[in-house]
Amino acid sequence: MSPTSPLRRTRSLLPSVADYRETRRSWPKDLLAGATVGIVALPLALGFGVSSGLTAEQGLITAIVAGFLAAVFGGSHLQISGPTGAMAVVLVPIVASHGAEAVIAVTLIAGLIVVAAGLLRLGRTVSFIPWPVIEGFTVGIAAIIFLQQVPFVTTPDDLAPGEVSTNAFAAAVQLVSSADWSYLPYSLGAVAIVAVCMVVAPKIHESIPGSLVGIIVVTVLAGIVPNPLATIEAIPQSLPAPSLPVIDPAALPTLLPAAGTIAALAAIESLLSARVASSMSDAGAYQPDRELVGQGVASIGSSLFGGIPATGAIARTSVNIRAGGRTRLASIVHALVLLLIVLVAAAPVSRIPLAALGGVLFVTAVRMVNVDTMRSILRSTRSDAFGFIITALITVSFDLIVAVGIGVVVAAVFALRKLSSMTSVRIERVSESDAARPGDEQVAIVHFRGPLFFASADRISDEVLDLTGVSVVVLRMSQLELVDATGAHILTDIVRGFERRGKTVLIKGVRDGHAGLFRQVGVLSALRHKAHLFDDLPAAIDHARSHVERARQS
Known part of the structure; x- marks a missing residue:
């Protein structure tokens, strides 16, 4: 019988001789x-x-x-x-x-x-x-x-x-x-x-x-x-x-x-x-x-x-x-x-x-x-x-x-308010790095930090979608600690929002604990191509540069 069987669980709620073991x-x-x-x-x-x-x-x-x-x-x-x-x-x-x-x-x-x-x-x-x-x-x-x-x-x-x-x-x-x-x-x-x-x-x-x-x-x-x-x-x-x-x-x-x-x-x-x-x-x-x-x-x-x-x-x-x-x-x-x-x-x-x-x-x-x-x-x-x-x-x-x-x-x-304040995004341009190349000004990296849940999702969405002047956006998820269904839904909206505006979205560093939720809610399917999901930031940046280069040549 399994240790978690209903009978064993019920017995744990009843008196037993063990209750009086120390009485002697x-x-x-x-x-x-x-x-x-x-x-x-x-x-x-x-x-x-x-x-x-x-x-x-x-x-x-x-x-x-x-x-x-x-x-x-x-x-x-x-x-x-x-x-x-x-x-x-x-x-x-x-x-x-x-x-x-x-x-x-x-x-x-x-x-x-x-x-x-x-x-x-x-x-x-x-x-x-x-x-x-x-x-x-x-x-x-x-x-x-x-x-x-x-x-x-x-x-x-x-x-x-x-x-x-x-x-x-x-x-x-x-x-x-x-x-x-x-x-x-x-x-x-x-x-x-x-x-x-x-x-x-x-x-x-x-x-x-x-x-x-x-x-x-x-x-x-x-x-x-x-x-x-x-x-x-x-x-x-x-x-x-x-x-x-x-x-x-x-x-x-x-x-x-x-x-x-x-x-x-x-x-x-x-x-x-x-x-x-x-x-x-x-x-x-x-x-x-x-x-x-x-x-x-x-x-x-x-x-x-x-x-x-x-x-x-x-x-x-x-x-x-x-x-x-x-x-x-x-x-x-x-x-x-x-x-x-x-x-x-x-x-x-x-x-x-x-x-x-x-x-x-x-x-x-x-x-x-x-x-x-x-x-x-x-x-x-x-x-x-x-x-x-x-x-x-x-x-x-x-x-x-x-x-x-x-x-x-x-x-x-109050706890949710405090937790929400711990959620942040930081946007940086690849062109600002020491190894920048021509066209890197068209690539932005969005760093997500902290929890992304219902209390902070709308604020984060507004901050990210205000991004302009780029053609490729890399969403960096490795420091995203907690995500609920609302947070995943907002990420889906962010991806679709950029794609509707003609910007290519790449996602880097999805944690194992988040992958199932992202798949169920539609974050990953919102990407233009399954090849736009990366585990490594340099590989994501190289792919972003290839998109910029093709756009310049067309």
């Missing part, structure tokens, strides 16, 4: 890392569940089910998956437009789309997203996560859909202007306590989970001091029974675009996180196509238990690596630790104030912004700085996936 040596570190990440992930899972416009329970279910399935089926040994801030940002308008029940159906559809993307081998497409666009996207996400926590500190009441704008910035302005001022001292105090714990705890010892310490402190104080703080709703002491989401066929036309957005975000965020993980540890090599399959399976599984879409989470993945995680066992243990918390500590978890979760996410959002990275991008090139800024602004103002798309387009336009 690394299991102590994996167990410790998994327990550490599980503790760190608890407040984030709860917070992102609530921040999505859904429930803390759904965030926790997602972290358990999706975290386990992504660990087993995914393409990274180190990736930690679950609910993330970026996904919470996408889910808020979906909940507002379609309701909470629709999110579960959309999660299932999105999971199927991501699995299909993995089967179609689309895992490497994330490499086409430029670094400034990724950073702009991250900054925009951080801003939205920060703004989405405003409801937790301004009012103790749940807000019905439609009461505030679905735009995070507009909603934050509305909520601040109508804030319950008697509530703010308590909520801001809770946020401050959590923030201080998250900043100070790692300075005492890097293994102390500051977010969890902060939440415990606020929860204990809230149980002692009378206060109006809203808390998490009661969490069941077990996972719900799995069931297929109900999908209304009539609603599919409106749900599919939302599912497509979620699928695109899940794929992009997971692959970026896996790529970062691979650069942080020698155990971080990953399979991008299998990662897509794994993340799709994770979201499908999450939907069966009433959860929300999952993605790879770079913050939790980083904690796993720093804690010594080496294999998938750490990710599996992380999910089991969260499950244990549900089984034995659901009641205490339900008493956590929402403002405390808001504090965790406020600090998380701030930490997502790397000032040194922003400074580096803004000081690099104007095109990269513009791509970074426009991506961040559109992410906050409109839509995440649209922002990435526009950012990539902006980067591509």
Whole structure:
């Protein structure tokens, strides 16, 4: 069977015993890392569940089910998956437009789309997203996560859909202007306590989970001091029974675009996180196509238990690596630790104030912004700085996936513009050389340099066809680096244009990689005679001189 057979390719996307080959040596570190990440992930899972416009329970279910399935089926040994801030940002308008029940159906559809993307081998497409666009996207996400926590500190009441704008910035302005001022001292105090714990705890010892310490402190104080703080709703002491989401066929036309957005975000965020993980540890090599399959399976599984879409989470993945995680066992243990918390500590978890979760996410959002990275991008090139800024602004103002798309387009336009400027032609007359002969003033050599493609083809054509006062033109192609169909078509037009004006065209130095394209598009057939194609410049010049001599004698 061929190594590239469909069966072998499919097997490479499935779990295998080889995934756990290193576990016999690394299991102590994996167990410790998994327990550490599980503790760190608890407040984030709860917070992102609530921040999505859904429930803390759904965030926790997602972290358990999706975290386990992504660990087993995914393409990274180190990736930690679950609910993330970026996904919470996408889910808020979906909940507002379609309701909470629709999110579960959309999660299932999105999971199927991501699995299909993995089967179609689309895992490497994330490499086409430029670094400034990724950073702009991250900054925009951080801003939205920060703004989405405003409801937790301004009012103790749940807000019905439609009461505030679905735009995070507009909603934050509305909520601040109508804030319950008697509530703010308590909520801001809770946020401050959590923030201080998250900043100070790692300075005492890097293994102390500051977010969890902060939440415990606020929860204990809230149980002692009378206060109006809203808390998490009661969490069941077990996972719900799995069931297929109900999908209304009539609603599919409106749900599919939302599912497509979620699928695109899940794929992009997971692959970026896996790529970062691979650069942080020698155990971080990953399979991008299998990662897509794994993340799709994770979201499908999450939907069966009433959860929300999952993605790879770079913050939790980083904690796993720093804690010594080496294999998938750490990710599996992380999910089991969260499950244990549900089984034995659901009641205490339900008493956590929402403002405390808001504090965790406020600090998380701030930490997502790397000032040194922003400074580096803004000081690099104007095109990269513009791509970074426009991506961040559109992410906050409109839509995440649209922002990435526009950012990539902006980067591509600037890249094409720069690449186009590298294309040049230089025209020289044979009569200007030291070995010139009578009649050489009638021969011109056109040197092509750089890439000749759709962005530069028209400009080059105009420059070359402006050539006058000669009877023979030698097109020198040996330094032509890249040619697309448009570039080859323009060369055909150049040859035909000169020939129509009675000038003989000779071509010298066609590269092997270009010959097939030139033949297919018609560059070579446009020559007056097949003998007008040369590999050697002196031979081409001698042939040009023979044409000039015959013309002088006639």
